[in-house]
Amino acid sequence: MKHSANSRRFFIKTSALAGVGLVIGLPKLQGEALKSITKNLPPEFINLEINPFIIIRTDGSITLINPRPDMGQGSMQAAPSLLAEELEVSLEKVTIIQSDGQSKYGSQQSGGSSTVRGLWYPLRKAGAAAKEMLIQVAASRWATSTDLCFAKDATIYLKNSDKSFSYGELAEDAAKLPVPKNPKLKDPADFTLLGKYNKRLDIPSKVTGKAVFGIDIEVPGMVYACIQHSPTIHASIISVDDTQSLLVKGVQKVIRCKRTMPHRQSDAVAVVASTWWAAQKGRSLLNVKWDDGQLALTQTTDAYFQKAYEAAKKEGVRHEEKGDFLAKFNSASAKLEAVYETPFLAHAPIEPECAVVHYKEDGTAEIWAHVQGPDGGLADAARFLGIEQDKIKFHVPLLGGSFGRKAYHDYLSEACFLAKELKKPVKVLWTREDDITQGPYRPGMLSRVQGMVSNGKLTGFHHHAIGESIVGQVFNGLKPDEADPWLSGELSTENNQYQFPVSKVSWTHVKTDIPIVWWRSVYASNFGWGQECFIDELAHLAGKDPLEARLAILKDERFRKVLETLAEKANWKEKLPAGKGKGLAIFASFGSISACCITVSTSGKGIIIEKAVSVIDCGHYVNPDNVVAQTQGNIVMGISAAIKDGITFSNGKCDQTNYHEYQVLRMNETPVMEVHIIQSGAEPGGVGEPGLPPVAPALGNAIFAATGIRLRKLPINISSIS
Amino acid sequence: MAAYQLQINGKKINAEAAADMPLLWVIRDIVGLKGTKYGCGIAQCGACTIHIDGSPVRSCQIPISTLSKKAKITTIEGIGEIELHAIQEAWIEEQVPQCGYCQSGQIMSAVALLKENPQPTDEEIVASMNGNLCRCGTYSRIHNGIKKAAIALKEGTTSPSNNK
Ligand code: FES
Ligand code: FES
Numbered sequence: 001m002k003h004s005a006n007s008r009r010f011f012i013k014t015s016a017l018a019g020v021g022l023v024i025g026l027p028k029l030q031g032e033a034l035k036s037i038t039k040n041l042p043p044e045f046i047n048l049e050i051n052p053f054i055i056i057r058t059d060g061s062i063t064l065i066n067p068r069p070d071m072g073q074g075s076m077q078a079a080p081s082l083l084a085e086e087l088e089v090s091l092e093k094v095t096i097i098q099s100d101g102q103s104k105y106g107s108q109q110s111g112g113s114s115t116v117r118g119l120w121y122p123l124r125k126a127g128a129a130a131k132e133m134l135i136q137v138a139a140s141r142w143a144t145s146t147d148l149c150f151a152k153d154a155t156i157y158l159k160n161s162d163k164s165f166s167y168g169e170l171a172e173d174a175a176k177l178p179v180p181k182n183p184k185l186k187d188p189a190d191f192t193l194l195g196k197y198n199k200r201l202d203i204p205s206k207v208t209g210k211a212v213f214g215i216d217i218e219v220p221g222m223v224y225a226c227i228q229h230s231p232t233i234h235a236s237i238i239s240v241d242d243t244q245s246l247l248v249k250g251v252q253k254v255i256r257c258k259r260t261m262p263h264r265q266s267d268a269v270a271v272v273a274s275t276w277w278a279a280q281k282g283r284s285l286l287n288v289k290w291d292d293g294q295l296a297l298t299q300t301t302d303a304y305f306q307k308a309y310e311a312a313k314k315e316g317v318r319h320e321e322k323g324d325f326l327a328k329f330n331s332a333s334a335k336l337e338a339v340y341e342t343p344f345l346a347h348a349p350i351e352p353e354c355a356v357v358h359y360k361e362d363g364t365a366e367i368w369a370h371v372q373g374p375d376g377g378l379a380d381a382a383r384f385l386g387i388e389q390d391k392i393k394f395h396v397p398l399l400g401g402s403f404g405r406k407a408y409h410d411y412l413s414e415a416c417f418l419a420k421e422l423k424k425p426v427k428v429l430w431t432r433e434d435d436i437t438q439g440p441y442r443p444g445m446l447s448r449v450q451g452m453v454s455n456g457k458l459t460g461f462h463h464h465a466i467g468e469s470i471v472g473q474v475f476n477g478l479k480p481d482e483a484d485p486w487l488s489g490e491l492s493t494e495n496n497q498y499q500f501p502v503s504k505v506s507w508t509h510v511k512t513d514i515p516i517v518w519w520r521s522v523y524a525s526n527f528g529w530g531q532e533c534f535i536d537e538l539a540h541l542a543g544k545d546p547l548e549a550r551l552a553i554l555k556d557e558r559f560r561k562v563l564e565t566l567a568e569k570a571n572w573k574e575k576l577p578a579g580k581g582k583g584l585a586i587f588a589s590f591g592s593i594s595a596c597c598i599t600v601s602t603s604g605k606g607i608i609i610e611k612a613v614s615v616i617d618c619g620h621y622v623n624p625d626n627v628v629a630q631t632q633g634n635i636v637m638g639i640s641a642a643i644k645d646g647i648t649f650s651n652g653k654c655d656q657t658n659y660h661e662y663q664v665l666r667m668n669e670t671p672v673m674e675v676h677i678i679q680s681g682a683e684p685g686g687v688g689e690p691g692l693p694p695v696a697p698a699l700g701n702a703i704f705a706a707t708g709i710r711l712r713k714l715p716i717n718i719s720s721i722s
Numbered sequence: 723m724a725a726y727q728l729q730i731n732g733k734k735i736n737a738e739a740a741a742d743m744p745l746l747w748v749i750r751d752i753v754g755l756k757g758t759k760y761g762c763g764i765a766q767c768g769a770c771t772i773h774i775d776g777s778p779v780r781s782c783q784i785p786i787s788t789l790s791k792k793a794k795i796t797t798i799e800g801i802g803e804i805e806l807h808a809i810q811e812a813w814i815e816e817q818v819p820q821c822g823y824c825q826s827g828q829i830m831s832a833v834a835l836l837k838e839n840p841q842p843t844d845e846e847i848v849a850s851m852n853g854n855l856c857r858c859g860t861y862s863r864i865h866n867g868i869k870k871a872a873i874a875l876k877e878g879t880t881s882p883s884n885n886k
Binding site: 070071072073074199200202203204205206207208209210211212213215216218224249250275276277278281348349350351352398399400401402403429431432625626629630632633634635636637658659660664665666667668670672673 | 758
C-alpha cells in the first residue's frame, strides 16, 4: 500500500472545546472554571461528570484525549485504543490530543510501565459510558429498547433495520443524560482493537520529520539559553566573568540562575541569545570560578563503591524475612555467598533535556515541555514560577526518548527561572555534555547474596541490596533505619515467587551526592543481575541445570509457563559445541513476568552475543507488535547496560562527556532477537520496562556456560573475558 | 554574521548566520526545518544526518561558511514530499520508530545507502548504519526495513521517490 505524505488524519494538537457536543465528562466545575469552558457553548451541550477523555462534536468529529505522554513506548496509541474499543470508533478517524496536566484527567504520569495497566478499566469505562448514552438517545428516538440497538464505527444501528444515527447526530441529546456509573464493558473475546495488531498512527509523522518533539518548539519572540552547570555538580559560584561571552554576536544577557532538583538546588549561569548556537558559544567563553568544597571527595564513584563493599561485610536492615535465614545459613553445609555490582548509568535519550517557558507580564505562563507527566510538570512549574496552576497553560510535545530522565524537572526549573527574569519566551536546551555530566543517573548498586542448597534443591536465599536510595535522595523520604520501600516491588519473594524454605531481603543505605533517579525498570535493572546470576550459581552448586533448578522452586503457573516457553523457543536443551553457551534469567517487574535466554560464543579472548530470545507475560495488552518492539528495545538497552562502560566520577567530576565516552549499543552489536508473548489473559501488566531486568543476568549466565568464568561485576568487557 | 544562499530540498533559501554556525543549527533554527535533529554535536549519533549532493553527512560538523555555494542540501523534509520513499514505506510497514527522534537521521542514512548500493548485504547495511544511534533500540527493525525497501525498489513495487 502506498501512502501519500499527508494522507493520515493523525494530529497531536491542543483543541479548543468550542463546538463540542458530548463531553464525557467534565468534573463538577463551578464559577469561573465552568464559564471558561462553556463560554462558546450553548449550556445544554455540556455534561458534567468525571473523566473528560472523549469529545464528540455535533459535526461528527471525535477527539480522544491521551493522558500519558509518549516517549516511544506507544501510549499515544495504547491509551486512546482503550477508549476506542468500548466507544466503537476507529482510531484512524479520530483526533488524538495530549492531556495538559489539569487534574480532571487524573494521573498523567508515563512511568512505572503504568499506562495500560493503570488505565485498562478507567478509560474503557469512559468509552463504554459514552456508548451507552449514545445508544440510549438512539433507542428513545426509535421508541425502542436499548437492547435492539448496537454501536459500530461511530454509528448506532437499529438491529434488523436499515436505521442508523451517527454519533454526531446523537451527541447533543446524549450530553444531557446522566453518565452511567457502571457501564457494561466488552468481553475480551469481542475485542476488535485491543490485543490485535494495529499500526501505530504516530509513525507516519516520525518518518517524514513532521513529528513535533520538545526540542522543536518555537514560539514568536523566543530567545535561547545555554546553561553552564557546575562541573562538580553541586559547587557554588564564587564569581562570573562574562566579558568574552557578551562579545559574541547574538548574546543578549548572562544571568546567574539555579538548577532546582527535587532534593537540592545548584548554582548555574545562563547565557541568553537570539540563537542557541550563539548561546552555547557564549557559554564556552564564560569564566566562572567555582567553590566545590568537599564535593571533589564525596562525588567519587570509587569512594561510593568502597563504602558499599564495606557495608556488604555487615548485616543490613531487614526488609522481609521468611524463617530464620541466618541460623539456617550458618548451619548449612552447602552454601555460597557473593557480591554483585552494577554501575551508575545515564539515560542518554537522543533528544536532550529541553523546555520552553513564556512567563507573561500579567502573571500567567505558557509552557511547552517534554515531561513524562503533564500533571507533575504543571505542579512543579507552578512552584518554580510561584504562581497558581490555573495561571499556566501546559503543553506536552513528544519526548525523543526519556527512560525516566524527563520526569526529573531540573531543566524545566531553569527555563522557569529564566522566563521570570526575561518576561519573554525562552528555550532552555541542554547539550549532550550537560545530559551526560549532570545526571541524575541510575544509581550504582551492590547485591550481596547468600544461599544454600540441599539434596539438589535450592533451600535458601538472602538478597542484601546496598546503595543510594531513590526514595531517600529524590524524595528525602527514607528514615535512617528503614529499608527502601521500593524493594517490595522488585526484590521480595512475593515478586520472584521462588519457594525457598528460608529467605530474606535486607538493605543498607549508602549515600552519595551524585544525583540519582529512576532509570528504565528502576531497581530491577540493578538487582536482576545479582538475583538471577546467583540463582545460577546455586543451581550449579546443587548440581542441577539452571532451568530445572528454577522450575523446582517455582509453583506459580505463569512463571513456569514463561520459563518453559523460553526453554522451548530458545532450544535450551540443545547440545552446544565447546565455546558456546546459553544462559537464562527470569524477573518479574511492573506487573509482568519476563525471561530471557542469551546465546554466546567465544571469540579469541572475548565472546560474541549471538542471539537473545525473550518471553513476556504481560497479561492483556493493547498491541502485540508494540509489546515486541518494547521488548526488543529492552534487550538492546539491557545489553548496552551490561557491556558498555557506566558513569564514573573522579575528583568530583563525571568522567564521561558525550557518546564517545558514554557509549550506547550500536547496530553491529545488536544480536538476533526473538520475542514471544504469552497469551495469559491475566490482568494487564507493564510492557515498557519488564523486558530489561533479565537481559544482563542471562548474558552473565551464558558467559559462564561458554567459558566457566563467573562474572559478578557490570559492565562486562566482552572483548576480553577474565 | 553573513548572508548565505542555500539550496535546500530544491528551494533557494537565504539565511543569515554566524560563519561558524553548523549547518544543523542553520537548518533548524534559521531556516526552520525541524526534522533534522541534534543529538551530540560531535559526529557520534547521526541524528543530524542530511544529504549534500546526495551523500550523507553529519550536519553538526559543517560550519555554514565551509559549505560550497553549489551544494545541494536534502533534509528529511525533502524525502518523500509527494509520495513516500521506499524506505519510509518500509519504516511504516516494519513499524520501525519508537520515540522516533533518531529516525530522520536513520532514514537519511538508509536512503543514501540504497542510492549508492541498491542491494546491500547484511554486512553492508550494518557498516552504513552503524554511525546512527537509536537509544530506543530499533536496530533490528531498521535492518529489516532496509532489506524490505531494497526488495520493493528492485521489484519496482515502489518508486525511489522524488529525492532531489
Ligand atoms: S548531532 Fe551530529 S552526529 Fe550527533
Ligand atoms: S526511535 Fe527513539 S532513539 Fe531511535
